[in-house]
Amino acid sequence: MAMDxxxxxxxxxxxxxxxxxxxxxxxxxxxxxxxxxxLLQADVNVQLVLQLTNRxxxxxxxxxxxxxxxxxxxxxxxxYEELVALLKNGEPLALKPQTIMLVGLYGQGKTTTAxxxxxxxxxxxxxxxxxxADVYRxxxxxxxxxxxxxxxxxxxxxxxxxNAVKITKHGLEKLKDRQVRIIDTSGRHALEADLIKELExxxxxxxxxxxxxxxxxxxxxQAGPQADAFNKAVGVTGVILTKMDGTAKGGGALSxxxxxxxxxxxxxxxxxxxxxxxxxxxxFISRLLGMGDLAGLVELAKTEVGQSDDMEQLAKNIMSGxxxxxxxxxxxxxxxxxxxxxxxxxxxxGMSNMEDKIDFDASQARLAKYRVIMDSMTVQEKDEPNLIxxxxxxxxxxxxxxxxxxxxxxxxxxxxSRKMMGTVSKDRKMRKKMMKQLGGMNxxxxxxxxxxxxxx
Ligand SMILES: Nc1nc2c(ncn2[C@@H]2O[C@H](COP(=O)(O)OP(=O)(O)OP(=O)(O)O)[C@@H](O)[C@H]2O)c(=O)[nH]1
Ligand SMILES: [Mg+2]
Numbered sequence: 210m211a212m213d214x215x216x217x218x219x220x221x222x223x224x225x226x227x228x229x230x231x232x233x234x235x236x237x238x239x240x241x242x243x244x245x246x247x248l249l250q251a252d253v254n255v256q257l258v259l260q261l262t263n264r265x266x267x268x269x270x271x272x273x274x275x276x277x278x279x280x281x282x283x284x285x286x287x288x289y290e291e292l293v294a295l296l297k298n299g300e301p302l303a304l305k306p307q308t309i310m311l312v313g314l315y316g317q318g319k320t321t322t323a324x325x326x327x328x329x330x331x332x333x334x335x336x337x338x339x340x341x342a343d344v345y346r347x348x349x350x351x352x353x354x355x356x357x358x359x360x361x362x363x364x365x366x367x368x369x370x371x372n373a374v375k376i377t378k379h380g381l382e383k384l385k386d387r388q389v390r391i392i393d394t395s396g397r398h399a400l401e402a403d404l405i406k407e408l409e410x411x412x413x414x415x416x417x418x419x420x421x422x423x424x425x426x427x428x429x430x431q432a433g434p435q436a437d438a439f440n441k442a443v444g445v446t447g448v449i450l451t452k453m454d455g456t457a458k459g460g461g462a463l464s465x466x467x468x469x470x471x472x473x474x475x476x477x478x479x480x481x482x483x484x485x486x487x488x489x490x491x492x493f494i495s496r497l498l499g500m501g502d503l504a505g506l507v508e509l510a511k512t513e514v515g516q517s518d519d520m521e522q523l524a525k526n527i528m529s530g531x532x533x534x535x536x537x538x539x540x541x542x543x544x545x546x547x548x549x550x551x552x553x554x555x556x557x558x559g560m561s562n563m564e565d566k567i568d569f570d571a572s573q574a575r576l577a578k579y580r581v582i583m584d585s586m587t588v589q590e591k592d593e594p595n596l597i598x599x600x601x602x603x604x605x606x607x608x609x610x611x612x613x614x615x616x617x618x619x620x621x622x623x624x625x626s627r628k629m630m631g632t633v634s635k636d637r638k639m640r641k642k643m644m645k646q647l648g649g650m651n652x653x654x655x656x657x658x659x660x661x662x663x664x665x
Contacts, residue, residue, distance in 0.1 A: 215460025
């Protein structure tokens with residue numbers, strides 16, 4: 210986290226814009242200088258940095274802000290878009306038979322990612338073989354074997370064998386009719402000559418379609434040189450950024466992408482097999498810059514709900530820490546009007562990681578039922594859900610024509626939502642950002658209950 214300098218300095222750039230009295234040519238020049246400094250420090254290639262900041266300057270000065278947007282918002286948007294463009298650097302991983310080689314330093318997440326990737330391809334209907342060519346870490350084969358068993362991939366390895374090239378050759382032969390073959394390789398603390406040689410030789414015998422650098426998102430500035438070294442050795446075609454569930458924002462990825470010209474294909478968001486998400490440049494930059502897509506959320510509310518009052522109220526309540534069943538009901542109403550929960554969840558700050566973990570169809574069906582149940586509640590019950598106990602549960606269930614358990618499920622869901630909203634509302638910085646993004650909202654509109662921890 211401490212090393213995540215790029216995200217921090219980029220956030221500083223945006224703060225400078227927001228804190229300025231007015232946006233003029235001087236400010237834009239200043240800002241683009243700071244942007245340059247931030248990107249150069251993160252080892253983004255000089256040429257790329259200059260291109261980017263030139264475009265930012267030109268667009269910031271010459272393009273008209275969109276209707277209703279201030280100059281500050283305009284400049285912020287231009288920077289945001291140019292950073293996204295820097296990362297939008299190629300296609301996702303192709304869904305076709307292929308050999309994939311994973312490389313990376315110690316503990317970056319290669320072996321775990323091999324299992325996740327295997328799972329990904331198996332879920333897409335491919336047969337997958339895993340090859341354990343890590344001859345360095347003790348028990349590397351066992352780790353891979355366990356992962357393979359979990360996801361249903363065949364695993365080839367030769368515990369005790371020290372020649373990684375030999376294992377690879379044998380493995381490819383043994384697993385030649387698996388559609389996707391994934392090779393896990395050794396790591397080191399630093400990219401040493403013997404490892405480079407080994408990786409080159411493995412690449413020579415396996416001729417992988419993809420050579421993917423597995424990079425811990427905490428790596429920070431070292432990501433550039435690291436990626437460069439691997440790229441020179443074996444030609445990196447893609448990057449998978451792991452441990453994005455932690456506090457690191459993954460600023461180093463920008464350098465890795467910029468130095469190798471490879472694209473990011475996935476991010477790892479946890480230790481479990483399923484914690485692998487396709488990379489989304491927009492969301493990544495939002496996160497790096499410390500903003501959830503609240504602006505997008507309000508936009509969506511305006512266009513799809515037809516009026517934004519409900520959503521503004523909802524946003525206020527989320528931030529105030531006051532979150533009653535009525536609020537949840539309002540939220541559900543707005544959300545179901547907006548069509549898909551998925552879109553919404555992806556836009557809430559701090560919740561983008563949840564997207565693939567939620568069964569959205571089931572949620573949508575549950576929403577409909579919850580609505581019926583809530584229609585049987587009194588106004589007071591919806592405001593103070595804690596009142597709902599014992600005979601009240603039976604009465605509500607009877608009125609809604611559901612089992613009492615379903616009423617209790619609703620209350621459980623409410624309590625979970627409230628907790629989740631509570632976390633958002635306790636983060637002062639986040640609240641400030643949200644207010645800014647919502648534009649024109651008065652900070653005094655927000656109750657401060659959430660801050661001292663006493664609320665909800
Ligand atoms: N939280 C979190 N942990 C992860 C993620 N990916 C990997 N890990 C953890 O990181 C640690 C190292 O992962 P490995 O897959 O063993 O890393 P490796 O690159 O194979 O390491 P070596 O074989 O020693 O070079 C393990 O404890 C993993 O569970 C992730 O996306 N999120
Ligand atoms: Mg490993």
